[in-house]
Amino acid sequence: MHNKRQMKIGVFDSGYGGLTILKAICRLLPQYSYVYLGDNARTPYGTRSYEVVYNYTLQCVRQLFELDCRLVIIACNTASAKALRTIQQNDLPRIAPERRVLGVVRPTAEIIGELTKSGTVGILGTVGTIQSNSYDIEIKKLFPDVDVVSQACPMWVPLIENNEHKSEGASYFIKKDIDKLLDKNSSIDTIILGCTHYPLVEEQVRRFVPNGINMVTQGKIIADSLKDYLARHPEQEQYCSKGGSVEFYTTESEQKFSEYASIFWQEPIEAKTVFLN
């Protein structure tokens, strides 16, 4: 049994992308204690099957529970789209009924109605996120009149994970996918970067998106939604430590993670390796 105010908030991604979410969360809610887990050994998840993404995500959620997390944010659209519901409905009641796992698709969908004037929204994401239709489904539930146009960007995450996202080669793929999205519908006035890795290519994306189209990244949205969640759920919040610490774990080499993640995090970090079982 845990005493109140001793547990942490876990943030999980297949790789480095979730750091963009954690950064925004720490900016808004610096008082809590966080644990980040990147499954760098098995990234990317974007092209993997439901079964594989579900199994990997569940293992990572269990690991974060082992590390004393009361709440886990799946800061990965692919895993939120493919694994979150099953984990919430089938696994949590069995493995940790008192803890919670939250995702990033629903909170992003919730603000779409406020952002689009034309009523047509573009979604860029991994193959897994786009094929799952999760954004279409969630947005339609909340805003039935909004049209959703999607485009998968299979090369973006591998380019980012390999630190090649600022290269000329990367610009080729970024432009190609944006052009494909915009060619599908000329009324798009809002584009969601529906992958937590994409803030790293935000500048390049802006070069190819016409002025006047709103580009939405998820960090602030997820941070606001967590703040709201904690205010509405004191029975969870009361378990969250106010130690203001951040720990980093990776399933890959800790040196490699620390070096590369420091670029995303904009200050030096020291990660530890965990082996999942």
Ligand code: DGL
């Ligand atoms: N960062 C993850 C997302 O938001 C995707 C990464 C991957 O393909 O592993 O979808």
